[in-house]
Every structure is written in structure tokens, then in C-alpha cells.
Amino acid sequence: MAETMAHAVAHHAPPQGFIRKYVFSIDHKVIGIQYTTLSLVAAFVGMALSWAMRIHLAWPDMRLPILGWLSPNGAPGGLMTPEYYLSLMTMHGTIMAFFVLTAAPFAGFGNFMLPIQVGAADMAFPRLNMASFWVTFTGFLLACATFFIPDGPPLSGWTAYAPLSAVGSVAGPGQGWGQNLWGLSIALFCVASLLGSLNFIVTVLDLRTKGLKMSRLPLSTWAWFIDAWVSLLAFAVLLPTCLLLVLDRLGGTSFFIPGGLVFNDQLQPHSGGSPLLFQHLFWFFGHPEVYIIILPAFGLVSHIMPTFIGKPLVGGWKVITFSEIAVGTLSFVVWGHHMFVSGMSPYMAMVFSVPTLFITIPSVIAVLVWVFSLYGANIRFDTPMLYSLGFISLFITGGIGGFFLAQPSTDSYLHATSFVVGHFHFTMGLSAIFATFAGFYYWFPKMFGRMMNEKLGKLHFWLSFIGVYCVFITMQLTGMSGAVRRYSALVDDFMVPLIPAYRFMTIAALLLGAAQFIFLYNVIWSRFKGPKAPDNPWGATTLEWDTTSPPPFDNFGGRQLVVHHGPMEYDGDESLMQTSPEPSIAGT
Amino acid sequence: MNPTELVVNEKLASIEPERKEHGIVMELSPYGVDKKKLGMWMFIVSDACTFAAFLFAYGYMRIGAPVWGTPFGPSSIANGVLMTAILLSSSLTMLAAVRASQADDRSSAKKWLGVTMLLGVIFAALHLREWFKLIGEGWRLFYNPTGGAAQFGATFFSVTGLHLTHVVTGVIALAFVVRGYSQRRYDQSHVETAGLYWHFVDLVWMFVFPLMYLMNAH
Numbered sequence: 001m002a003e004t005m006a007h008a009v010a011h012h013a014p015p016q017g018f019i020r021k022y023v024f025s026i027d028h029k030v031i032g033i034q035y036t037t038l039s040l041v042a043a044f045v046g047m048a049l050s051w052a053m054r055i056h057l058a059w060p061d062m063r064l065p066i067l068g069w070l071s072p073n074g075a076p077g078g079l080m081t082p083e084y085y086l087s088l089m090t091m092h093g094t095i096m097a098f099f100v101l102t103a104a105p106f107a108g109f110g111n112f113m114l115p116i117q118v119g120a121a122d123m124a125f126p127r128l129n130m131a132s133f134w135v136t137f138t139g140f141l142l143a144c145a146t147f148f149i150p151d152g153p154p155l156s157g158w159t160a161y162a163p164l165s166a167v168g169s170v171a172g173p174g175q176g177w178g179q180n181l182w183g184l185s186i187a188l189f190c191v192a193s194l195l196g197s198l199n200f201i202v203t204v205l206d207l208r209t210k211g212l213k214m215s216r217l218p219l220s221t222w223a224w225f226i227d228a229w230v231s232l233l234a235f236a237v238l239l240p241t242c243l244l245l246v247l248d249r250l251g252g253t254s255f256f257i258p259g260g261l262v263f264n265d266q267l268q269p270h271s272g273g274s275p276l277l278f279q280h281l282f283w284f285f286g287h288p289e290v291y292i293i294i295l296p297a298f299g300l301v302s303h304i305m306p307t308f309i310g311k312p313l314v315g316g317w318k319v320i321t322f323s324e325i326a327v328g329t330l331s332f333v334v335w336g337h338h339m340f341v342s343g344m345s346p347y348m349a350m351v352f353s354v355p356t357l358f359i360t361i362p363s364v365i366a367v368l369v370w371v372f373s374l375y376g377a378n379i380r381f382d383t384p385m386l387y388s389l390g391f392i393s394l395f396i397t398g399g400i401g402g403f404f405l406a407q408p409s410t411d412s413y414l415h416a417t418s419f420v421v422g423h424f425h426f427t428m429g430l431s432a433i434f435a436t437f438a439g440f441y442y443w444f445p446k447m448f449g450r451m452m453n454e455k456l457g458k459l460h461f462w463l464s465f466i467g468v469y470c471v472f473i474t475m476q477l478t479g480m481s482g483a484v485r486r487y488s489a490l491v492d493d494f495m496v497p498l499i500p501a502y503r504f505m506t507i508a509a510l511l512l513g514a515a516q517f518i519f520l521y522n523v524i525w526s527r528f529k530g531p532k533a534p535d536n537p538w539g540a541t542t543l544e545w546d547t548t549s550p551p552p553f554d555n556f557g558g559r560q561l562v563v564h565h566g567p568m569e570y571d572g573d574e575s576l577m578q579t580s581p582e583p584s585i586a587g588t
Numbered sequence: 589m590n591p592t593e594l595v596v597n598e599k600l601a602s603i604e605p606e607r608k609e610h611g612i613v614m615e616l617s618p619y620g621v622d623k624k625k626l627g628m629w630m631f632i633v634s635d636a637c638t639f640a641a642f643l644f645a646y647g648y649m650r651i652g653a654p655v656w657g658t659p660f661g662p663s664s665i666a667n668g669v670l671m672t673a674i675l676l677s678s679s680l681t682m683l684a685a686v687r688a689s690q691a692d693d694r695s696s697a698k699k700w701l702g703v704t705m706l707l708g709v710i711f712a713a714l715h716l717r718e719w720f721k722l723i724g725e726g727w728r729l730f731y732n733p734t735g736g737a738a739q740f741g742a743t744f745f746s747v748t749g750l751h752l753t754h755v756v757t758g759v760i761a762l763a764f765v766v767r768g769y770s771q772r773r774y775d776q777s778h779v780e781t782a783g784l785y786w787h788f789v790d791l792v793w794m795f796v797f798p799l800m801y802l803m804n805a806h
Contacts, residue, residue: 120609124623198630206623208615232630236637244645244746252730253742255645272737277648281641560612 014553024134026126027553031133032112033447036440038137039104042095043433044520045144047513049092053488056080058499058506060489074152074173085488086155087174091143093158094182097289098189099140101429105296105436106231107136107196110224112447114200116544117221119209119561121554124202125195132195139188146178154179157486159286160186162256162278166248167270170263180249183242190239193231200228209543211563215317216578218542218567222321223299227292230328234288241281248273279342283335290428291331294395297435298324298366301388303567304442305370307540307575308385309377312568314369323362323369330359340408341415349408356406360399367396378573382538383457387438390465391431397469398426401476416486419479422472430468437464437519444526445533449549452526460518467512474505541575542567624781632788635754639792642747643799649739657736658806659727664718668801671714672793675755678707679790686783689776694769697779701766704786708759715752719745744800751796754789761785 015021022030055062063078074084115123123129146153154174156165160182169176204217204225217225247253252269256278259271302320306312313320336344336352370392379385401423404410414420437460444452478501479485482494490496536545543563547556561579569576607614621629650656660668685700726733727741765782768774 119612120614121612125627128627194631194634198627198634201630202623202626205619206614206617206621206626207609210613210615212615232634233637236634237641240638240641240645244642247729247742247746251742252728253746254730254738255649255742272649272653272739274648274652277645280648281645284641558611 024130026122026130028111028115028123028126028129029447029551029555031129032108032110034133035103035111035136036108036447038133038140039100039108040520040523042099042103042140044516046092046096046100047516049088049095051510051513052080053085053088053092054506054509056085056488057490058503070147071152073150080488081173082488083155083173084152086157086486087153087178089486090155090157090174090182091146091153094143094186095140096429097158097293098186099136099143101293101432102189102193102231102289103136105300105432105439106224106227106292107132109220109300109436109439109443110200110227110296111196113443113544114221114224115203115207116547116551116555117218117542118204118207119212119543119556119563120203120207121556123199124207125199128195129199132192132199135188135192135195139185139192142181142185142188146174146181149177149181151176151178154182159282160245161282162245162248162275163258163261163268163273166245166256166273166278167261167263167268168249170266170268180246183246183249187239187242187246190235190242193235194239197228197232197235200224201232204228209561209563212578216563216566217317218303219313219317219320220296220299220303222317223295223302223324226321226324226328227295227299230288230295230331231292233332234285234292237281238285238289241278241285244281245278276339276342276344279339279344280335283338284332286338287335288328288331290424291327293428293432295324295328297391297395297432298327300435300439300442301370301391303542304384304388304438305373306568307538308380308382308388309373310380310573310575311373311377311570314372316568317566320366320369323365326362327359327366330355330362334359337406337411340411346408353406353408357403360402360406363399367392367399382441383452383454383461384438384442384538386458386461387434387441390461391434391438393465394426394434394468395431397473398423398428398431402427414479416484417479418475418483418485421485422474422476422479425472425475426468430472434464437461440523442538443544444523445537446544446549446551448527448530449533450526450528450530451533451537452530453522456518456522460515460522463515463518464512467508467515470508471505471512474501474508477501478505536577539575541569541577543578546577546579622777624777625784628781628784632784635788636792639747639750639795642743642750643795646743646747646799649737649743653737653739655736656804657732657734657740658804659722659725659734659740660801660805664721665801665805667714667718668797671711671718672797674707674711674714675790675793678704678711679787681707682783682786686776686780689769689779692776697776698766698770701762701769701779705759705762705766708755708762712752712755712759715748715755719748740804744804747796747800751789751792754792758782758786758789 015025015027025031052064052067055064064075065078067075067080068078071084074081074087111123111129115121151169152174154160154165155172156175156179160179164171165175165179167175204221244255248255248257254270254273256275257268257270257273258275261268261270302313334352334356336348337356340349401419405414405420405423441452441457478498481498483498490498490502533549535547535549543561546561563578564581565576565578567578607616681700681703685697685704688697688700729741729745730738732738732740761782765774765778769779
């Protein structure tokens, strides 16, 4: 009887055979792990690129034979040309921003956890979900393929600013087929992102189990839900931007290329286009994009913290969720702050500066919620909690730099310096990475049924935390003293005194990278040799902990779940599972 | 549960007595919308942003151009009006198909879906005729034979091309719906979801036609 029951409730029959089970799987859990693995691979690729750049910046004469092998033209004899430096920078940004930061905390964890957290058997559209992963994967392959074509990777930055990105191979190495592949790769990523976010929204709205009202959603689900909206709207604008760029490159149009433009002594056969139009379109996507990256991080940390502090967040689910909604909404009206020095009207700069300062208000509210929640709490310092605290620290440090960059007057000085690079590595890059690590250590037992090693986890945390500050605080300081970003060498006299700082950053970055191998070792070792994980190792309250580790194919083995309250309910010191009936003392 | 919540939940409960997803009882859906339809709405929201970006680029180019060609004479406008009438009628026939499928009148629903597809094909044919006429006059993505801004061809062909792609995709999608509906794999909700898409493509034309045709008439 129980068996027929389980069969009747299965969303779709469990797949048979290796291919359907692990490769072209429609199971959201497998897709979540596929996304996470893809991001992990992408993160190590991106990190290797940053090492090559940092080594070149600190010791410009050092030869890296592997680069010479990878690109005989870009790095003859292993010594990179300034153009190849830009190529590495472009691909570092592209891979990290899209395939790591956008993919891991949203598509990776979201796919695995969101259906379980709402008590569903799968996403609303499992086949679209599978398509979404494989389109992303193809996009990643195309991005990586640029390293192996004769042209090499593009050098126009992850922002692909026109007209450099629009005129074709005359603009330099990588601007022929490299840039074409880049455009195709990102266009595919946009399509995959649409499929993913559409799925997330419908799953949250339509597939919640009995009693799971919106007000009772776990905070991670809330963040993914809001994030899916932002990504649904923002990537829909990046897609036409890529298409118009490709039209300029291959169709001979002049959307982004002005008249009278000379590249390499050749007058370009274009007229009437506007590089500013490209920047408007790109940043209309690009600014929400940084919130697409950081909102899941907000959610992960808000989801993880209550378990380890043993009490609800200050302000309950409402304050944090409404600040996320405010951040998501405002993110669509601040894009011009990336363009203060682009030649846009200074009056427009004023217009964009004001909402940019406004967006700090909900961000600060969120930070205060996390910090105040720690007050008087009996904190358990397990690795997920350490990473959550690390996230808060990095986000505050990075956010402070934002005040200076939000104002046109100070931004004019800082914009082209490495201050900006340090700023965004703190606020969106490493903050999101730290939240992702928090999520990884927190959910690993659920995803793979094994515990990770806590000692190695803590070692990994402290080395990463100190390493990040050594690299990026120094980067902001050199930026304040005028170090120009995007340069492959310290060209000017005034930059020469910065050489020791550059070498310090490079050594710190190499050590920071080396520390990530502790994580990799921990993941692989724990995956096979870690102690078996119980169903609810952290004493958490949400539905993903109300099933086995790892969950069965239909997530709950055909059980009918009824949710009685929100995720942050405590009966004294005891946390209450969302499915456990209301205690007499707790509220709704 | 507070009183307002109770009222809202009762109201929803009257629409859908018990929502089940594969045997599991689910929380009431906030707007009583089925997941396919909701998914289509989300796609429409996203796709609207994509069209908006194209039209924004068009506006930006047009305002920035010192001289903007206006190539459309009375015959082109007449052709455009005819296309508009056909696409609008196809929305009506789509509506008839949805109504028929809701009344479980399968043969009538299939008939109306067929008419909708036919109107879509006629629209595409008229549209291509217009394109070939312009190409014959020397218009290109990158060339303006009247000497005005080269961006006319770029914006006209890309915006209407995107819309035409949507129409053609819609016709193909309707063919799949008709097939699944005939084989009784699909029900009225599939017809309705396809209808949503069709109406959206129609609505987009209501922006494209005045912006790309009427504003470019001489």
C-alpha cells in the first residue's frame, strides 16, 4: 500500500540509466548539483586567471610557460602582452560574474533547495530546468573556447564596452571570433537565466505545500523569489544588448559605433551610433546584476543565522524581506552611476546619484538586522556561521567604499582606479562567495549525506578571511593613491612607489588561492569519507531538514506535509521544525 | 489566522476547493492561476522587457540622428493597416478557440486555431512582401538609399524582424497545440496558455506599428 501511495505521488517516475539520472536529469536536486559543480570548476578557472594577472602586475618579467603554451601570440615565451593581460581580465570577470556568482548561490543552491523548502516534489517545469542548465553549460564551454581559438579571448572587459567590442578584429586580438563567441555565450546565459527565474517564481507561487503561506517561507526562498524577479527583468535587456552588438559586428549596423572612428589607422565604415547607448543598455542589466548576485547571499545568510544564534532575526521575516524587495526595486533606477565619467550629461549623473544613495538605506537596514540579531545571542561558531559573519564583515567594508563611488564628484577621481576594483570585489564578489561558502558548508550534509570536516572548514575560513582583506584593502588603498585599473604594468613614475604594495597583494592572492585547495580537498574527502550526516545536523527548522540526507527522489517519500508556522520559531531554546504544531507560547 | 486572511482564503477556496499537485495537497495559489499560465505570464513580462530594449534603442537612434528618413508612402501604410487588421482579427479568432475549448467543443476549437494560424501566416507573408519591397529599393541593415540615417534600416529590420520571429514561432507553437489537442494529450488550459502568447505578440504589434510605420510615413 505504502509503495503504491509513493508511486501515485511521485512527480515524475524516477529515471533509469546513468544518462537520464545524472546527465540529462530533470531532477532539481541533480540539476542543483550540476550547477554547483559547474560554478566550482568556473571559480577555479577564474582564480587561475587572476593569479596570472597578479603575477604579471608584481613581476612583469616573470615568464609563465603555461600561458605561452595556451597562446603563443598572446604570451610569446610565456611573457604576456598588454593585450593578453586584458583578455585574461575580461575572461576572469566574465567567468566569475556570470558562471560563478550568478550561477552558484541562485541556480546552484536554489535549484536544490527551493522546491524542498516549499515542500514540492520538483520545480514547476522540470524540463525547462534541465534545458536551463545545459544552455548555461554550453555558454560556459563557448566562453572557455575563446582561449583555444587563434584569435584568443576578447579584451573588452566583462562589460564589453562598445565601440571596442563592436568594430571587429581591427580593434585588436580577440576582437574577432573571440568577441563573437563571447556574445553568443552571454546570450545563451540570458536565455538560461530566463528559464531558471521563470521556474523559480512559478514554483514559489504555485507549489507551496499545505499551510506554507508566503509569510511562512524560509528567508532563503524569499531571497531567491525576489532575485528571480530581478533576473527575469534584467537579463531580458542583456539579451537584446548582445543581439544588437552582434548585429553591429556581423550585420554592418551602427547601433554603438559613432562616425569618423579610426582604429589602427583605419577609418571605420560606420556612422551615427552611440557608445553611450551600449552603456545604458548594458548597465540597465549590469546594475541589477550585482543585486542578482548579492540578493541570494542576503537570503543564505538570513536563512543560516537564526539556527546558529538560536533566535529569530530582529524584525522577523518582514524587515529583512522588505529591505530585499526595496533593494531589488531600486536596483533598476541606479544604473547611471556606472557612467559618471562616460560623457553622459552631468545632470543625469545627479539624477542617478540620489537613488544610489537611497539604495544604501535598505542595504544598511539588512546589515543592522544581522548585526543586532547577534546581540545577546548564544552563538554557535560552526563553519557556516563563521562564513555568515565573514559575509557581513566584507559587505560592510565594501559598502563603505560605495558611499564615495555613489557621488559623481568623488567618483570622477576614483572611477578609473583600482579602488573600484577593490570595492566590487568586497561588496558583490567576495561577499557573495562567502555567503556561498556558508551555504555550501551548511547544505553539504543535505546534498551529499556526509558531514564536512569542521577543522578544515575553520582553517579555510580564517585563511580566506585574512587573505581577502590583505588583497582587497590594499587594492582600495593603492586605488586611492591613484593606481590605474586595467593597466598591465605600472607605467607612470607616481605608480612606482606602489610596487611593494602590488607584490604584497600578489603574494596574498596566491596564498588566498592556495587556501581554496583546502576547501576542494575537504569537499572531495567529505563526499566519500565524511561521517554520515543525520537528517538535521544543525537543529534547523525548515523543510529541507525534515527529510532524509540526501532526500529521496520525490523529496519527502510521498508524505503529506502541513506547515504550521514560519521558519524562525523557538520554544525556549529549542528550535521548532516548521511542520511541528504550534507551541503554546509562540506567535504566528 | 486574522479575519481578512480568512475571507481571502475562503474566497480562494471557493475558486479551487482543494489544490493538488501529484497527490500532495498544496497551499492555495495566490491568484488561483495554474502553473502553465503563470509561467507564460512570466515569459511575457520578460519578453516585454526585451522588446522595450529594442524600442529604446530605436528611440535613442532616432532622436540622435540629424536626418531621419521617412520611407513609407501610402501603399506601405495601407499594407501596414491591412497587417494590423489581420493580426487583430487573429486575436479574435484565438479568443473564439479558447472559448470553444472551454466549452469542450473540440472540433470548433481546432477550427478556430486553424484560422488563427492561417491569419498568422498571411500576416507573415504581407510582412515579408514589405521587407522585400524595401530591400528592392536599396534599404539595408546598414544603408539608407535616401541619404538619411543608416540606423533606419538597422532599427526597422531588427524590431520588425524580432516581432516576425515571434509570429512565426507562435504559428509553429499553435501547430503543436493543435496536434496535442487532437490527440487529447492537451486540454483547454494549453489552448488558453498559447492564446496568452498570441495576444501578447498582437499587443507588441500595437506598439511596433505606430512607432515603426506611422512615425516613418512621409
